[in-house]
Amino acid sequence: MSVIQPTSNHPTHAAVAVVAAQAPLQLIQVPTVAPAAGQVRVEVHWVASSPFDLHQAEGGFFLLAPPQLLGDTATGVVVEAGEEEDSLKIGDEVFCALVPVDKQPAHQEFITVAAHVFGKIPSNTPPQIAATIPSSFITTWHTLTNYLSIPLPFPKPSVYTPPNADAPILIWGAFSSVGQYVVQILKHYGYTNIVVTASKRHHDMLRSFGARETFDYTILEDLERLGDFLNIHAEGVGEGRVKVLDGIGSLEGSMEPLARMVPPGSLVAVLLPVIKKNLEGGVEYLMETQDVVSWKGGVETVGVRTHFYQQDEYLRNNLQPVIMPAMLEQGVIKPNRARVVEGRTFLERAQNALDMLRRKEVSGERLVWRVKET
Ligand SMILES: NC(=O)c1ccc[n+]([C@@H]2O[C@H](COP(=O)([O-])OP(=O)(O)OC[C@H]3O[C@@H](n4cnc5c(N)ncnc54)[C@H](OP(=O)(O)O)[C@@H]3O)[C@@H](O)[C@H]2O)c1
Missing domain, CATH: 3.40.50.720 (NAD(P)-binding Rossmann-like Domain)
Structure with a gap:
């Protein structure tokens, strides 16, 4: 695991963004947000690329105010917890789907969101496999x-x-x-x-x-x-x-x-x-x-x-933190096949994944890639 630094030493971090429909992705710096009450900050390790990323980057779908960060699925490690947050602790390995209401897309080095968005990754599941699951x-x-x-x-x-x-x-x-x-x-x-x-x-x-x-x-x-x-x-x-x-x-x-x-x-x-x-x-x-x-x-x-699943209070509080890890741990769901997308840099891996979706090379599997090299 990489060394964790306090937020104050990391006022910004790298993220991948769409700057215009059909344009190459760009690496930009975005603010690193300290967690408020009930939130945690997570260092993002593995992410997935999905058709929704392609709809935004290629078709301009809901590309409202570029630069627009992409990504609806992340895994990582909790590095900071806000007040009143005791369901997760620093060091927990977590996985999540991120929806626009969270205002924190996945393809960035850190995300700061409500703790109820995360499930703990079961010990029998490698993080790159866990990354195939949440949004689907x-x-x-x-x-x-x-x-x-x-x-x-x-x-x-x-x-x-x-x-x-x-x-x-x-x-x-x-x-x-x-x-x-x-x-x-x-x-x-x-x-x-x-x-x-x-x-x-x-x-x-x-x-x-x-x-x-x-x-x-x-x-x-x-x-x-x-x-x-x-x-x-x-x-x-x-x-x-x-x-x-x-x-x-x-x-x-x-x-x-x-x-x-x-x-x-x-x-x-x-x-x-x-x-x-x-x-x-x-x-x-x-x-x-x-x-x-x-x-x-x-x-x-x-x-x-x-x-909009979080509009249902039961789902908001239970779907990702409780039901999703249980279904995985009990073997009720077999994860989609994971295809690891390679590339020399964070940006290159993101672009390579998007290009594979554009070329329709994906069938019955999820594209996953590392945000940082370890
Ligand atoms: N609104 C939402 O909440 C929501 C959430 C998730 C996804 N989506 C949308 O749902 C769509 C699928 O997403 P996904 O991630 O599940 O896709 P995916 O895994 O990338 O889908 C690929 C599979 O689709 C099958 N397929 C392609 N065209 C088909 C057709 N005409 N009839 C039947 N099967 C076909 C292919 O199956 P075969 O290999 O069998 O040919 C292929 O394996 C995307 O447009 C995505 O944006 C919407």
């Missing part, structure tokens, strides 16, 4: 419980059968980083009719996670079979409804095919932003889900905004 995990839990109203009582009672356990739940894009956790969490809670789309090469893995039926979204016959499957099973749902997670949010790639096959009355949660290809080959970002495609009668859609 909080999206998974928040989406299932708050947008799809799928109960996930925590801790799970020793004997538990969920309501409508055998109603179909469709995960479109189940090998995405979010989709993999969704399947595993649903299986853990006893949902038995988990239906997924993914490229064929991932089907065995998804079945081992808990998927009952697997369909390849690139094969027309599979899509026809999926439509038939949903219609047949929708009749047996009883008081429930068919629930769908679109884990991709692509207008042409996921929402249009879903609109053709999802039975009337279903509930569809779409991970925002919706990505629409424009005629010039670029992308537009939409925040609307209901009227952008023609759903069948009574289909209700909701756009998922994980960035």
Whole structure:
């Protein structure tokens, strides 16, 4: 572990920033903030790069006042604690997803945020593996419980059968980083009719996670079979409804095919932003889900905004500090595969990760990289 210095000796530190859409990333200095009551300062060790970074850096999505720091996932070590903070102590190894309300993106040497944003990394998990988890995990839990109203009582009672356990739940894009956790969490809670789309090469893995039926979204016959499957099973749902997670949010790639096959009355949660290809080959970002495609009668859609999970007081206090480490430690979730991005410097590693996302080299894995060399 590197030597920890008091904040006063480090009034600023290095961070990676977007200065304009599609411009190379830059290294800038930002203030090092001392923790207020209930906050901690963490020296950041490993971070992940995600599609949201690319949406901001490439597409200018929510690039409000550049220079804009990036990164929604960090691991590191607590180096300073504010007053009234006793859940974490100096030296604790922690992992977290950071959402805009935290005002502290991950790709910087130090972050100072509320302690309830962090979970302690279980001792059996290396930090670069822990870095693959938080943002996808909080999206998974928040989406299932708050947008799809799928109960996930925590801790799970020793004997538990969920309501409508055998109603179909469709995960479109189940090998995405979010989709993999969704399947595993649903299986853990006893949902038995988990239906997924993914490229064929991932089907065995998804079945081992808990998927009952697997369909390849690139094969027309599979899509026809999926439509038939949903219609047949929708009749047996009883008081429930068919629930769908679109884990991709692509207008042409996921929402249009879903609109053709999802039975009337279903509930569809779409991970925002919706990505629409424009005629010039670029992308537009939409925040609307209901009227952008023609759903069948009574289909209700909701756009998922994980960035607001802290508005739910229970999730704010429990999701990252309690539930996330427990699910990892108990082996309920198997972390996404981690691909370590190399580079000589902090800036080079950040740029290399972004370029790999831009070239669409990432499938079923998370890009992780070190902020500092040790
Ligand atoms: N609103 C929110 O709260 C929130 C939170 C997290 C993520 N997101 C958004 O959700 C999207 C996915 O994020 P992620 O990190 O999970 O992505 P990811 O892991 O990078 O997704 C890659 C996977 O997507 C699959 N895929 C690509 N196009 C597909 C399609 N048309 N149909 C089905 N599967 C497809 C590929 O699966 P195969 O290998 O099987 O082909 C690939 O493995 C991003 O746009 C991200 O910004 C939103």
